[in-house]
Amino acid sequence: MELFGIAFAALLGSNIILSRFLGICPFLGVSKKSSSAIGMGLALIAVVILSSLICYGLDKLLVLLEMQSYLELVVFILVIASFVQLLEFFLKKYIPSLYKSLGVYLPLITTNCVVLQVCLDLVSREYNLLQTLVYSLSVSVGYMIVIVIFSHIRTRLDNSQNMPKAFKGNAIALITAGLMAMAFMAFSGFSF
Amino acid sequence: MNKLIKLPLFLGVVGCLCGGVLSLTNYFTAEKIKKDEDRRANAAYIIHFSNLAHRKDVQVNETLVNGGIVSKLYAYDESNEYIGSIYTISAVGYAGKQNPIKFTISFSDGKPHHYVELGHGESSQGAAFMTWLKGDNNGDRLSNLEAGKTETGSSITYSAVNLAVSTCLADYLAEYTSIPAYTE
Amino acid sequence: MKKLKIFLNGLIYENPTLVIFLGMCPALGTTNKVENALYMSLCVLAVLLLSNIIISLIRKIVPNEVRIPVYIIIIATLVSIVDMLFHAYLPYNVYQSLGSFISLIVVNCIILGRAESFANKNNVLDSIIDALGFACGFAVAIIVVAFFRELIGTGALSWAGHSLQIIPKNYAISLFASNSGAFIALGLVVALYSFVMNVVKDNKKTKAAKTASESK
Numbered sequence: 320m321e322l323f324g325i326a327f328a329a330l331l332g333s334n335i336i337l338s339r340f341l342g343i344c345p346f347l348g349v350s351k352k353s354s355s356a357i358g359m360g361l362a363l364i365a366v367v368i369l370s371s372l373i374c375y376g377l378d379k380l381l382v383l384l385e386m387q388s389y390l391e392l393v394v395f396i397l398v399i400a401s402f403v404q405l406l407e408f409f410l411k412k413y414i415p416s417l418y419k420s421l422g423v424y425l426p427l428i429t430t431n432c433v434v435l436q437v438c439l440d441l442v443s444r445e446y447n448l449l450q451t452l453v454y455s456l457s458v459s460v461g462y463m464i465v466i467v468i469f470s471h472i473r474t475r476l477d478n479s480q481n482m483p484k485a486f487k488g489n490a491i492a493l494i495t496a497g498l499m500a501m502a503f504m505a506f507s508g509f510s511f
Numbered sequence: 512m513n514k515l516i517k518l519p520l521f522l523g524v525v526g527c528l529c530g531g532v533l534s535l536t537n538y539f540t541a542e543k544i545k546k547d548e549d550r551r552a553n554a555a556y557i558i559h560f561s562n563l564a565h566r567k568d569v570q571v572n573e574t575l576v577n578g579g580i581v582s583k584l585y586a587y588d589e590s591n592e593y594i595g596s597i598y599t600i601s602a603v604g605y606a607g608k609q610n611p612i613k614f615t616i617s618f619s620d621g622k623p624h625h626y627v628e629l630g631h632g633e634s635s636q637g638a639a640f641m642t643w644l645k646g647d648n649n650g651d652r653l654s655n656l657e658a659g660k661t662e663t664g665s666s667i668t669y670s671a672v673n674l675a676v677s678t679c680l681a682d683y684l685a686e687y688t689s690i691p692a693y694t695e
Numbered sequence: 696m697k698k699l700k701i702f703l704n705g706l707i708y709e710n711p712t713l714v715i716f717l718g719m720c721p722a723l724g725t726t727n728k729v730e731n732a733l734y735m736s737l738c739v740l741a742v743l744l745l746s747n748i749i750i751s752l753i754r755k756i757v758p759n760e761v762r763i764p765v766y767i768i769i770i771a772t773l774v775s776i777v778d779m780l781f782h783a784y785l786p787y788n789v790y791q792s793l794g795s796f797i798s799l800i801v802v803n804c805i806i807l808g809r810a811e812s813f814a815n816k817n818n819v820l821d822s823i824i825d826a827l828g829f830a831c832g833f834a835v836a837i838i839v840v841a842f843f844r845e846l847i848g849t850g851a852l853s854w855a856g857h858s859l860q861i862i863p864k865n866y867a868i869s870l871f872a873s874n875s876g877a878f879i880a881l882g883l884v885v886a887l888y889s890f891v892m893n894v895v896k897d898n899k900k901t902k903a904a905k906t907a908s909e910s911k
Contacts, residue, residue: 340874340877343723344718344719344720348716386534389534389779390530390533390775392771392774392778393533396771396801397767397771400763400764430803431802432799432802435799435801436795436799483886485889486882486886488889489716489882490882490885490889491886492882493878493882494879494882494883496878496882497875497877497879498875498879500874500875501875504873504875514760518761521757521758521761522761522765525765525768529768529769529772536776536779540780543783543784547783547787551787
């Protein structure tokens with residue numbers, strides 16, 4: 320039941336974009352077309368799950384070496400950056416179609432707050448392996464849900480005729496995101 | 512030097528430099544951070560015993576947990592001598608599990624010493640009960656609760672708090688004369 | 696004058712939060728109080744300034760293939776140092792409300808972006824001015840949003856535990872103090888900024904057209 324609580328909270332209750340304000344840069348930048356949003360979401364799911372597992376192991380190692388508090392950030396971000404680089408290399412060689420469809424979004428995931436935050440979370444909340452898996456999967460799926468819904472709304476917004484010039488583009492997108500956040504606030508009342 | 516050696520070497524040098532700077536900063540700041548943490552944690556307990564200098568957290572056994580006690584600690588003064596025990600209670604009253612009545616209660620010299628309300632669980636009955644518990648003199652009714660006794664036919668809230676406090680009292684009386692001095 | 700242009704670039708023309716939309720996460724997460732926004736922009740200033748200086752100093756000796764990992768190591772080190780110093784020496788309640796946003800400066804696109812596009816191509820003095828410009832642009836943007844959110848959302852301005860109630864609490868629009876209010880407030884500030892920029896641009900255009908037609 321506790322796993323379901325973790326999953327629900329990460330997916331909807333405290334959604335990583337709308338409640339915790341992480342991963343906003345790609346949220347605004349990538350969501351102009353729904354195909355790119357889906358691509359970004361899928362890539363993020365893969366990166367988040369795998370890097371959280373690697374960081375889980377590394378954290379155990381750092382605690383053993385007693386260098387946890389100050390080396391953690393450097394080690395995590397290096398791992399994430401090199402892992403994304405490796406993934407890009409791997410996809411280019413073995414699944415070139417997927418690599419081409421993801422395009423420029425794959426290296427962009429390195430600077431995505433979500434990946435680093437998931438790794439930092441699983442350290443500070445002291446999750447075990449199964450909880451880490453569930454948590455990283457729920458966070459990234461929650462991210463993907465929001466970004467895909469938002470991309471569909473955004474396509475409509477960009478096609479509208481009567482938008483005032485000052486609001487065009489990201490301003491109205493932010494206000495729409497605020498309305499979405501209000502809707503998602505409804506999920507925060509659950510407790511398991 | 513060909514590239515295969517030069518690049519990792521460069522990275523290694525940068526990494527070691529940064530690691531060195533980080534451990535240096537850590538050496539300077541870690542002590543201060545730890546001291547501030549301890550001071551903040553102790554502040555809540557200094558309300559009970561103003562001469563508190565050290566504290567030792569103790570494992571709560573099953574009897575205590577069933578009574579509604581969440582945590583327990585021994586308080587020691589500057590000369591490492593035992594002053595008293597502080598229990599944190601979370602009693603489930605009329606308002607249910609979502610809104611427990613939370614307070615910390617301290618015992619010293621064989622009787623209840625002081626209590627601090629942490630939250631009465633958004634329930635008017637809880638709030639009214641805590642006011643009643645205060646009595647005319649602060650903590651008056653508290654010291655009259657007999658160890659291990661719960662009153663029948665009284666409100667759910669009263670029974671829960673009564674059970675919690677009397678369990679603490681029984682636990683305290685059983686061991687307070689034999690608690691050793693503070694060691695790190 | 697070229698130095699001033701570099702500074703104004705970060706402050707006005709390519710303001711990271713309001714124009715090129717980098718580093719949005721702290722702009723939404725730390726703007727609930729002006730105090731938080733101020734301390735956050737202080738941290739970003741420290742990291743951006745130091746990283747620009749260091750990267751500009753070593754730009755000639757870093758091999759091109761490893762430059763991104765090297766930049767990441769340097770920025771992560773600086774962020775860890777700033778985090779440790781903040782935890783030890785600055786107010787604890789602010790450290791708690793900023794939470795993990797300080798650690799997330801490491802993936803803040805502003806820092807890596809300026810390192811990639813400016814600091815590794817220009818000398819130290821220009822890099823310092825560029826860092827100051829961008830940090831000030833970021834600071835002005837989030838402090839304005841925080842001021843707006845705190846004043847209208849709670850009606851009071853607070854600093855270090857003391858608060859000054861300006862608008863009576865019953866009249867405060869608490870939407871802006873909540874999560875969705877962050878998005879809406881930022882959207883409104885972005886729209887306002889773009890409106891002002893458009894007006895200035897149009898004025899310049901009409902002036903240029905006028906002088907062009909007058910000189911004919």
